[in-house]
Amino acid sequence: MSSDIQYMQEALALAHEAERANEVPVGAVLVADGEIIGRGSNAPIASNDPTAHAEIQAIRAAAAAVGNYRLVDTTLYVTLEPCPMCAGAMVHARVGRLVYGCADPRSGSAGSVYDLVRSEQLNHRLEVTAGVLEDECRELLQVFFRQRR
Numbered sequence: 754m755s756s757d758i759q760y761m762q763e764a765l766a767l768a769h770e771a772e773r774a775n776e777v778p779v780g781a782v783l784v785a786d787g788e789i790i791g792r793g794s795n796a797p798i799a800s801n802d803p804t805a806h807a808e809i810q811a812i813r814a815a816a817a818a819v820g821n822y823r824l825v826d827t828t829l830y831v832t833l834e835p836c837p838m839c840a841g842a843m844v845h846a847r848v849g850r851l852v853y854g855c856a857d858p859r860s861g862s863a864g865s866v867y868d869l870v871r872s873e874q875l876n877h878r879l880e881v882t883a884g885v886l887e888d889e890c891r892e893l894l895q896v897f898f899r900q901r902r
Contacts, residue, residue: 757852760784760830761886764854767794767807768832768893774799778893781807781831783815783824783848790827791815807831808839812846823847832890834861834883840869843879850880854890 760782767780771794783791793810797803808831816822828850829843835853840862843851856865863870863881870879 756787757830757882757885760789760828761832761852761854761890763789763792764807764830764832765886765889765893767792768890771795771807772893772897778897779807779831779833781811781829783811783827783829785815785819785824785827790818804838806836806839808835809842812842812848816846825849828852830885832886833857833894834863834865835870836860837862837867837869840867843870844872844875844877847877848879850882852882852885854885855887855894856883 763782764780768778771780772778776795776798779795781793782789791811791814793807793814795807796805808829815824824846826849829848830852832854834857851863851870853863858865860866870881
């Protein structure tokens with residue numbers, strides 16, 4: 754559990770980077786064999802790319818780093834429960850484990866609204882750990898949206 758906290762702190766630092774760029778503050782890191790192989794923070798506004806979510810950015814970086822689109826035996830840490838697009842990307846990349854901070858009650862796809870990452874209909878399922886640094890992750894998002902309303 755201490756390594757989960759350490760990697761989630763890395764993801765939170767990336768979420769703060771997204772916040773400073775006026776993006777929704779979500780950050781993600783992808784870990785293999787105790788090493789971060791991919792990092793990402795939300796960037797759809799800056800990149801004019803609706804797929805530029807933190808998880809997708811981390812998956813792309815990791816796949817490029819290892820030279821393979823299959824990311825078997827990896828763990829993705831993200832501050833917010835993934836949306837359907839990101840959950841689908843994790844399944845296709847064969848990520849082994851997902852660790853997220855706070856649930857997304859609107860489009861969460863790791864158990865809150867949908868459960869794509871553990872769907873029996875798909876050919877790959879992820880192990881899921883929820884609630885790591887949950888309060889910090891939730892507070893960051895709540896403050897961000899409160900300031901914009």
